[in-house]
Structures are given as structure tokens and as C-alpha cells.
Amino acid sequence: MEPVGLREAGPADHECDVLVVGFGAAGAAAAHEAAGAGADVLVLERAGGPGGTSAQSGGELYLGGGTEIQKACGFDDTPDDMYAYLEAALGPHPDTAKLRLYCDESVEHFEWLRARGVPFKASLYETPTWMPPTDDGLMWLGENAWPFTEIARPAPRGHRPAAPLFAGRVLMDALSSAATGAGAVAHRDTQAANLILDDDGRVAGAVARRYGKRVVYRARRAVVLTTGGFVDNDDMLRDHAPVLLGHGKVSDGLDDGSGIRMAAAIGAATRRMGEVEVALAALPVLVARGMLVDALGRRFINEDVYPGRFSHHAVRHQPGPYWAIIDEEGFDQIPEPDLWGVRPKHAAETLAEMEESLGMPPGSLANTVEVYNRHAAHGEDPYFHKDPRWLRPLRGPFAAFDPGDGFWGSGGPASGVSGFTLGGLHTDLDGAVLNHSGARIPGLYAAGRASHGIHGEGYVSGTSLGDGTFFGRRAGRAAARDATA
Numbered sequence: 001m002e003p004v005g006l007r008e009a010g011p012a013d014h015e016c017d018v019l020v021v022g023f024g025a026a027g028a029a030a031a032h033e034a035a036g037a038g039a040d041v042l043v044l045e046r047a048g049g050p051g052g053t054s055a056q057s058g059g060e061l062y063l064g065g066g067t068e069i070q071k072a073c074g075f076d077d078t079p080d081d082m083y084a085y086l087e088a089a090l091g092p093h094p095d096t097a098k099l100r101l102y103c104d105e106s107v108e109h110f111e112w113l114r115a116r117g118v119p120f121k122a123s124l125y126e127t128p129t130w131m132p133p134t135d136d137g138l139m140w141l142g143e144n145a146w147p148f149t150e151i152a153r154p155a156p157r158g159h160r161p162a163a164p165l166f167a168g169r170v171l172m173d174a175l176s177s178a179a180t181g182a183g184a185v186a187h188r189d190t191q192a193a194n195l196i197l198d199d200d201g202r203v204a205g206a207v208a209r210r211y212g213k214r215v216v217y218r219a220r221r222a223v224v225l226t227t228g229g230f231v232d233n234d235d236m237l238r239d240h241a242p243v244l245l246g247h248g249k250v251s252d253g254l255d256d257g258s259g260i261r262m263a264a265a266i267g268a269a270t271r272r273m274g275e276v277e278v279a280l281a282a283l284p285v286l287v288a289r290g291m292l293v294d295a296l297g298r299r300f301i302n303e304d305v306y307p308g309r310f311s312h313h314a315v316r317h318q319p320g321p322y323w324a325i326i327d328e329e330g331f332d333q334i335p336e337p338d339l340w341g342v343r344p345k346h347a348a349e350t351l352a353e354m355e356e357s358l359g360m361p362p363g364s365l366a367n368t369v370e371v372y373n374r375h376a377a378h379g380e381d382p383y384f385h386k387d388p389r390w391l392r393p394l395r396g397p398f399a400a401f402d403p404g405d406g407f408w409g410s411g412g413p414a415s416g417v418s419g420f421t422l423g424g425l426h427t428d429l430d431g432a433v434l435n436h437s438g439a440r441i442p443g444l445y446a447a448g449r450a451s452h453g454i455h456g457e458g459y460v461s462g463t464s465l466g467d468g469t470f471f472g473r474r475a476g477r478a479a480a481r482d483a484t485a
Helices: 025-036 068-072 079-089 096-104 106-115 168-181 234-240 258-264 284-289 307-317 328-332 351-358 364-376 463-480
Strands: 014-021 041-044 185-187 191-197 203-210 213-225 276-280 291-293 323-327 346-348 398-401 417-421 432-434 440-446
Touching: 014 025, 014 203, 014 463, 025 041, 025 168, 025 213, 025 463, 068 106, 079 096, 079 106, 096 106, 096 463, 106 463, 168 185, 168 463, 191 213, 191 258, 203 440, 213 258, 213 463, 258 440, 276 307, 284 323, 284 328, 291 364, 323 328, 328 398, 346 351, 351 364, 351 398, 440 463
Parallel strands: 014 041, 014 213, 041 185, 213 440
Antiparallel strands: 191 203, 203 213, 276 417, 291 323, 323 398, 346 398, 432 440
């Protein structure tokens, strides 16, 4: 990962104005905008085709402020409401400058995505979920749950390409086609290994490997790193985000931090490398109707929140294992398509039997359910403020669901937890990579999970693809006009 001098690198095998490293959503956005600005653009992708982790994702893009999809579904949103929600949900300590810009220009970004061929259906999926099993174009992502209902006017902002469940491929097909259609040329099966520096310390390209052969790329204006995060690199996790060690990885298997390491080797600064997204494989529609408890049988959050929020609270703050508890009546109310094939790990007529099955202290779960039922009978949840529409007393028989079983009977990580990293290279509003003094590194830009974006200590679905494409666009345009070329 150490840099290579321009003369040491030798003759260039390929030359371009802007070299984009990584062909996921952020890379496609950067390549499109750089090419659209008149630059000669090459994109390096280490896999056999574009997509990366973006293509394997749910495809949600967190957008708002009054998009046409929101209006068609009857919601009057504003950039200020969007900002207020995200500042709280992504906090503490989000990047407020990036977040403000992202919210203010969200409607424009939505229209840019539509113009690039990303399809959105003007319909709302109402039920709490990780991903809708329908092709609805809008979903709630915790905006209608406490405490956020007291912070900002609720509006759904999860914009989804028109496909059920994993819609990331639809997004990537549109963005990659748009990038190549604008003139960007992709070199596949090509992995960047070292940045090239000229005599003035300016990034001037990259040395890569293709089928074991060394390939030299010369970038006349700039290099844009969009190589993803580092969840697949256990050494980096040990150094920066050990909370994810031993859990599943949300990635395409290639998020090894290579772009971050290449840039760090030339003095780039990083930010928030310990921040992560965590996803507990608990079904939101199930826990909203029942409860989520820790190993001691205790509730710890209002279960109708965005599921990443209850996952974060569980893994960061509560003793595991975690269990989704519901009664037979509540389970029978869930439509089959929303169940994702989950079946209970344990069933019992009484809570005492359930406590014994789950290894909980005697009386612990029974006490939790007794307090919950007493208040639910009056439509109240004074401890955690779950919305009254989900409240009713729970009565036996009871069932417990193990997140470690995963969904659709496919199994999951033993812990029931998967995640990815949020920290990365320190960049400014145009994606320029900064050094430890806060100065721009000449000729180097980054976007997507290789950089640190809008996040603080929290996460909401769609904010990775949203800020990755948004700041990827800005990085591509800035790279194309780089004044130091």
C-alpha cells in the first residue's frame, strides 16, 4: 500500500484525466459526473463487474425535503424536518456541514437519480421492516417513532428502486449504465495497490494488478477512491472497530479497507473509524407487536423504532443473547409475506417455562411482561414510548425467536448480528481528501464508505447509498475541474 514515485512507476499503460477506483454506487456517481464535465475517465473495479456491496444491498436511498414520491404519497416534507430527524438519528456528533448540504439538495439529488434511470414507484409501504417484500417506492425508517416524533414532523424518506427486497442491483444497473453511457470506461478484474505521487507530492495515478500483471495508470487531474469500508479486514476491525469482530459482515466480501490504507500511506487523515452499523436479525414487524429483550429478560427500547436503532442499542449496551418475544395472537396477525420465513426457536404456555428455556433469571421475563401488560391495557408505554397502535397485553402461549436463526430458514451469524463500518478518510464537502493538518492532498478525492460521510454514532438505512452517491457526484465534478492539474 506504500506510494510509488512517478518515475519509479515507469511508463503508463493507461492514461486518463480522472481515475476512479471502485465501481459501486459512489464510484458510478463520481465517474458519471467527471465524464459529464468533459473529463476522460477510467474506472478500476477489482471484481468481474460493477456493483460491489451496493448491488447486494436493499437499495434504499435516504432522500426527502419534498420529493415527488413523497408528495404523491401525501407527505409535505421540508429540508429542515429532514435535517432535524437525521441530526438526531445519526447522532450524537454527525458531520453537520455535510448533513446540511445533503438535506438542502436532497430533492435535486432524487431528480438526478431518476434522470439516470433509477425507477421509483409512487406508493408507500407502511409496515416496519428491514426491506419491503414489495416494489413500493417509499418506506418509513423510524421517522414516526419516539423520540423523533417530538423532534421533527414525521415523513417517510426511505426511497427504494422499484423491486422487492434487495433492490440494490436495480440501482447499480442504472448507475453503472449511466456512467459508461456518459463516456467512463471500466477496467474490470483490476485491483489498485498503490497510489502514484509526482515530485511535488501530488497524486498522479495508481499501480494496479490484473491477473497477476502489474498495470500502471496515470491520472492527469485526480484519483477518486470509492473502494468501500473495511468490515472484511479483521486486522483493521481489531484496531478500530472491534465491536464487529465475531459478527457477520454486510459486504460483497471485498470491503478490506484498501483505499483507506493507500491514502493513509501518503498522510491522509481518517475520521470516526470506530463507528459502525449493526443489524440484529430480529423481524421489525414481529418485535413491534411483541417485545425485544436482552439475556436478562429486560426491554431496553421502543420496538417500533428503525431496526438499526434497536440493533445498535442491543449490541452496544445490552447483554446478549437477544430474543424477540411475542404471543400467539400477535404472531397470527402478521401476514405471511412479512414473516420472512421465521419460526419460533422456543414456545411455552407460561413465562416461567420460557425463562427456563432461555436461561433467564427466574421471574425476569415475567416481571417485564407484567409491567408491559399493565400499561398496554391503557394504550401506554411510559418507559419506552412505543406508539399505541402496537400496544396490547401479551397473553400465553408465548414464542421466542432467536436472531441467530436468520431469515427464510437460511441461518445467519451465530450472534444474530451483522454490520459494516462507517468511518473512513477525512474529506471536505467536495470529497477532497484531507491530511492531518486539514489541508487537501493534491489530486486525491474519496466518497462512499471509503470516506467518512454524514454519520455520527447512529445509522439509518439509505444514508450510505444516499451520501455515497451525493458526495460521489461532488467528488467526480471536483476531480474533473481540479485546478492543480
